[in-house]
Every structure is written in structure tokens, then in C-alpha cells.
Amino acid sequence: MDTKSKVRDVLVNLLKVKPDELKDDLTLQESIGVDSTEMVESVIALEKSFGVKLSPKEITKNSTVNDIANNIQSKLAK
Amino acid sequence: MDKIAVTGIGVVSPSGIGKRQLWANIKSGRSFIKEITRFDASKYPSRIAGQIDDLEKYSTISERLLKKIDAFSHMALIASELALQDAGIDIKNEDPSLVGIFLGNAIGGWLYAETELRDMYIEGREGVSPYMASAWFPAAPQGQVSIYYGIKGFSKTVVADRASSLMALGYARKVLAKNKLNMILGGGMEAPVTPYALLCCNTYGALSKDNSHPQEAYRPHDKKRNGFVIGEGSGIVVMESIERAKKRQANILALISGYGTTCDGVDRINSAKDGKELARAINIALVDAKANINEINYISLDGLAVDIWDNSEVLALKEVFGSRIKEIPVSCPKSMFGNLLGASGALDMIIAIQAMEHALVPPTLNLDEPASNGLNYIGKQAKEHTIRKALIISRGRGGINSALVVEKGSNNA
Numbered sequence: 001m002d003t004k005s006k007v008r009d010v011l012v013n014l015l016k017v018k019p020d021e022l023k024d025d026l027t028l029q030e031s032i033g034v035d036s037t038e039m040v041e042s043v044i045a046l047e048k049s050f051g052v053k054l055s056p057k058e059i060t061k062n063s064t065v066n067d068i069a070n071n072i073q074s075k076l077a078k
Numbered sequence: 079m080d081k082i083a084v085t086g087i088g089v090v091s092p093s094g095i096g097k098r099q100l101w102a103n104i105k106s107g108r109s110f111i112k113e114i115t116r117f118d119a120s121k122y123p124s125r126i127a128g129q130i131d132d133l134e135k136y137s138t139i140s141e142r143l144l145k146k147i148d149a150f151s152h153m154a155l156i157a158s159e160l161a162l163q164d165a166g167i168d169i170k171n172e173d174p175s176l177v178g179i180f181l182g183n184a185i186g187g188w189l190y191a192e193t194e195l196r197d198m199y200i201e202g203r204e205g206v207s208p209y210m211a212s213a214w215f216p217a218a219p220q221g222q223v224s225i226y227y228g229i230k231g232f233s234k235t236v237v238a239d240r241a242s243s244l245m246a247l248g249y250a251r252k253v254l255a256k257n258k259l260n261m262i263l264g265g266g267m268e269a270p271v272t273p274y275a276l277l278c279c280n281t282y283g284a285l286s287k288d289n290s291h292p293q294e295a296y297r298p299h300d301k302k303r304n305g306f307v308i309g310e311g312s313g314i315v316v317m318e319s320i321e322r323a324k325k326r327q328a329n330i331l332a333l334i335s336g337y338g339t340t341c342d343g344v345d346r347i348n349s350a351k352d353g354k355e356l357a358r359a360i361n362i363a364l365v366d367a368k369a370n371i372n373e374i375n376y377i378s379l380d381g382l383a384v385d386i387w388d389n390s391e392v393l394a395l396k397e398v399f400g401s402r403i404k405e406i407p408v409s410c411p412k413s414m415f416g417n418l419l420g421a422s423g424a425l426d427m428i429i430a431i432q433a434m435e436h437a438l439v440p441p442t443l444n445l446d447e448p449a450s451n452g453l454n455y456i457g458k459q460a461k462e463h464t465i466r467k468a469l470i471i472s473r474g475r476g477g478i479n480s481a482l483v484v485e486k487g488s489n490n491a
Binding site for chain 1: 209
């Protein structure tokens, strides 16, 4: 599975949102109205799932799925 | 103080979800107390309860929200929705700053908390859901209901053990009588059927251990009483001024007309033996309601099925009502579904309102031989009887006494 699909999977399963609500090119705030606690939860779940360290400053309500996938991808490549 | 109208009822209980289902089961005297199946309770001294198994069936709450809240908030959300529907109120048409929420709860949301605490000890800090902080505490349902409907008016959660919800209703009436709000969602919720909460209830030492006969275990005021049985659920009503209710041509189901509360102040767990402070709370409620003892036609008992509590309740009633107590039907319908602790008073009031509507005194299960003489106990058969004014008694650990007077509603009130 590519990084973006895996990011989508993690977020959809964690936040219990419909897959089509979560748009790749919109911010999490815009597409699913994510709240700050959901962001804390998302960062931890993504860290666990990809085995990378992510800071809550890198991944925010204003990140898109594309942004998150690119960020994780670049860390995995190092 | 003004009487306040009750115009909508929402209830989630082991005896049914929604007021019609609840009343059908109450009037026929069916017991819903059974062995706990949610978790392995086999090692607990008391392992029976009034449990709700099919909450999701009645819920429109999204999975996204459900994973953030405890069962007691879920119950309060369903009860609130049912109450608003029953009252014919669309909250979108209300001024949110003039709508309030007054709920009672005794123990908080432990089903959620226990799971997260277990994860904390196994996985460490990061194993704990960030929603834990906002899911477990007693005021969480108030918060969730306010977010769900966008309610922004003066609101409060009352924590006063088993007296919590009756106290919340008493305070809600006071706030409405002062014209501070247009309407209030008032009542309570409790979800104690969890491993830790059940353990705490067990160590309190007042639960019935008659596990082999769940339906006969809870015996309020009976000679063979041996403690109470817990139950879970929520009872929430819509409260508003009579004037507003009439203006919007609402169905006035009942009027809350009096409330009184006192403390025994003698023991950290038990009530006082003499019932004097409970009697004073009842007298305060009667004076507040401008009701004399001859006008009360039904009394809903606290009925903990523990000697000191039941005996002091009888003493208090005899002190207040004198020889008249022999004529007033009294009963304890929670013997059918369990003591909902912080939500028990709200359920008792809701049942009393239904009793008034149907002119039928609800039964008490297992009251085969009263431990005290002189009260007009209604046993396992409901009894036809016109009720104009009812007294509800709800008491909490350490000797918290609360009493509420509720009157039959009509649009001519």
C-alpha cells in the first residue's frame, strides 16, 4: 500500500469518518472539521503506524492528506 | 416560587427506552433485574443489575462521537433527544443563550475510564485516549448535550450521590422561576454496570447478594430486604414556564411545584436513624408547593431496602403526615429495574408523572410483608387511584435528603 493510502486508512479508521469525506487536497479542518483532540490522537496513530517521529507542529488541522503523506514519505526515505 | 411546567419526557432505562415502553412495563410489574452479562462479574458478592443492552438501536449518535464519550453521556444524549421530541421543541428555533441543562450524576463514566486506565498501566502514557479527560467526569454529559444542541445558557451538574438528579430538578425549577432562562433540560444519568463501579457499589456494603433470584433481590421496605440492586439509565425532561408552555400550546405533562433538601450530618455513609431531617426536607417541599398533607395522593419512596434507610424514611413520613399516612398510596417502582443512583430521582419523577396521567399507582415488587406498619403500601399490583399531587423522595449517602412535589399537568394549569 502506498503511503497516502495508508495515511487515509489510519485516519478513517481512527476518526470514524467516511472515506469519501476525507479529501486528499483539502485540509483536515476543511474536509472533516477535525478538532484538537482528534489531532493529538491522529499524530500518535500515524507515528505508531509508520514508525516515525512526528511533531504536532508538523501535522496540524491545516495539513492535507497529501501534506501528511509527503512528510511521512520523506522521513521514511531518510 | 412559581410552578414550572414539564412538557417533554425522555427516558432510557432497563424497563424501556421512551416513556410509553417504560410505562407499559412499569404498570404490569415486570422485573428487568438480571445477572450481569456485560463483563465477568462472577467473583462479585452482588452481580445482578438493571442493564441496558440495546442502546445503539435507539441512537442516532455517530460512531465518530461515540468513541469519545462514555455510556452515561450516550444515555443522556438519547434521553435529551426523546424529551425534546416529546415536547415538540426544535432547539434550532430557541435562543441558545436562554436554554440550560441541569443534570445529576453520582459516579461518572467508568466504562470509558477503566479501559483507558488499564491501557495506561499496560502501554504507558501514549496508550490512553486523549478523550479520557473529557469522557469520564460527572459533568461530561452536560458538556456533550450542550455541544450537540449548541446550548449556551446557565447550566449545572449536581453530584449528590443518589439524590443528584432530584436535586438537579429542584435547582432547575428555581432558575426557571427566577426567569433566568426560557427552558431547561433537567434530569440525570448513571452507568454503574462496569467492573470498577460495581466493585465500589459492592464495597459500600448495601447491595443485595441474592444473586440466584435476581428478580426478587430488591425488596424495598419488605421484612426480608437485604440491600438494593443497581441499574443504569437516564431520565431527562423539558422544563419551561407555564406561560411559555401555554403560549406555544405545549402539552403540559406536569408541574414541579415544590422542593426541599436537608442533610443529616451524622455519618459518612448512613442516614440518621430518626428521619427528622428527611421530615424537614419534605416539609420544606410541601410549604414551597403550598400543598397541605391532605392534598398529596401518592408518595414515591426512596426505598433503599436497607434497614436504617427504610426505617428512617417511614419515621419521616409518619412525622410529616401523621395519621393521614395510612391513606396515601406509597410505592417504589425502582424495585423493577434497579436503583439508578444519581439518575434515580429523575426516573421516579417521570414514573410519578405517568402515574398521574394514567391514574394508576405503580407497583412495588417483592414487598410481600412490610417491615413497618402504618403505610399504605402498593405491592406487585398497580392500583387505580386519582393522583393530583405526588411527593418524590430521593436520598444520598451520608444523609442527603431531597423531596420534590409534582402536580398533575393540564393546559388549564
